Amino acid sequence: xxxxxxxxxxxxxxxxxxxxxxxxxxxxxxxxxxxxxxxxxxxxxxxxxxxxxxxxxxxxxxxxxxxxxxxxxxxxxxxxxxxxxxxxxxxxxxxxxxxxxxxxxxxxxxxxxx
Amino acid sequence: xxxxxxxxxxxxxxxxxxxxxxxxxxxxxxxxxxxxxxxxxxxxxxxxxxxxxxxxxxxxxxxxxxxxxxxxxxxxxxxxxxxxxxxxxxxxxxxxxxxxxxxxxxxxxxxxxx
Numbered sequence: 001x002x003x004x005x006x007x008x009x010x011x012x013x014x015x016x017x018x019x020x021x022x023x024x025x026x027x028x029x030x031x032x033x034x035x036x037x038x039x040x041x042x043x044x045x046x047x048x049x050x051x052x053x054x055x056x057x058x059x060x061x062x063x064x065x066x067x068x069x070x071x072x073x074x075x076x077x078x079x080x081x082x083x084x085x086x087x088x089x090x091x092x093x094x095x096x097x098x099x100x101x102x103x104x105x106x107x108x109x110x111x112x113x114x
Numbered sequence: 115x116x117x118x119x120x121x122x123x124x125x126x127x128x129x130x131x132x133x134x135x136x137x138x139x140x141x142x143x144x145x146x147x148x149x150x151x152x153x154x155x156x157x158x159x160x161x162x163x164x165x166x167x168x169x170x171x172x173x174x175x176x177x178x179x180x181x182x183x184x185x186x187x188x189x190x191x192x193x194x195x196x197x198x199x200x201x202x203x204x205x206x207x208x209x210x211x212x213x214x215x216x217x218x219x220x221x222x223x224x225x226x227x228x
Contacts, residue, residue, distance in 0.1 A: 009154070035216050045204065045219035091156065093216070100145045100164070100208060101172075102217060106156035 002027045004094050004105035012111040013082055020067075021077040021108050023092030029053075031097040034068065034075045037104075040088040048090070051075065053097075079110075087112045117141075120205050120220035127227050133192040135223050137205030144210035146188035147217065150174065151202040160203075163188055164210065195227045 003026045013019040025034070036048040051059045051068050058066050063080045079086055092105040121136035139146065145164055149157040149172075159172030161180040169180050177199060181189045188207075192199055202224050206217035 033214055033216075037216070043202070043222040045206075045217075047216045050216060095214060095216075100210065100214070101147075101159060101162065104149075104157040106154060 002029070002094050002096065002103050004092050004103055006090075006092050006105035006108050008108045009106070010109045010111070012113055014113050015082060015084060017082055018078060018080050019082055019110065021079075021090050021092075021110065023075045023077070023105060025073050025075065025092070025094050027073070027094065027096070029096050033095045033097065034066075035093040035095070035102065036064070036066070036075075036077045037091045037093060038086075038088045039091065039107075040085075045091075049077065082112050084112050084114060086110065118205055118207050118218050118220040120203075120223050122223050123221065125223060125225045127192075127195050127225065129196060129227055131192075131195050131227075133195045133225070133227075135190040135192075135203055135205075135225070137188045137190070137220055138186050139188075139207040139218070140186065141207060141209070141218065142185070143207035143218075144185075145208045146182065147206045147208075148172075148178075148180065148188065148190045149204045149206065151204055151222070157204065160190065195225075197227050199225065200227045201225060 005024045032053045034051045038046045067076045089107045093102045095102045118139045147162040148160040163182045179191045205220040208217045
């Protein structure tokens, strides 16, 4: 069975700093998708970034980028120039190709301090 | 703007009551999901559905049932609510097949059982 581990329950950084959230996963599959979701205090879960395992290039979305290390089964999220609006719970998630169920990590609560 | 709508943002129910949590999506998605979110435990899958009248158990189905009579609506039912079912409940949907871009989530229902 696949598992997703987020080792940092909570983090705080100053506004404008860069922060990296860690995620590791365990799977025997070779083809899968990885996601980072953001859940702000409004509770609406929002997809931040998505990575396809067969693509070696790391995904980027504006200030958000990932460091995908397939051999190490690591999928960290980097937020550059952090903003107060980045304060949220962040979930790392895994989905096997051909499946429709997503497996979520336990989340990292990120505080951006003014 | 496409969306997933959960009928209640907050609910307070008494122990032993039958509780219905409703979820409606307007994206013509085949897949619908119910997750439970608890601090330190992340999101855990309760039930999911691939099609009308189809349902499958997730990781924690005990004490819950579901109904999907129409494609756009997926209901979670607590047959006899208990205090350990106090939680945040998230509904999500996704299209079937093709490259998967994750789920679209509702805003959640925070249920308190007293």
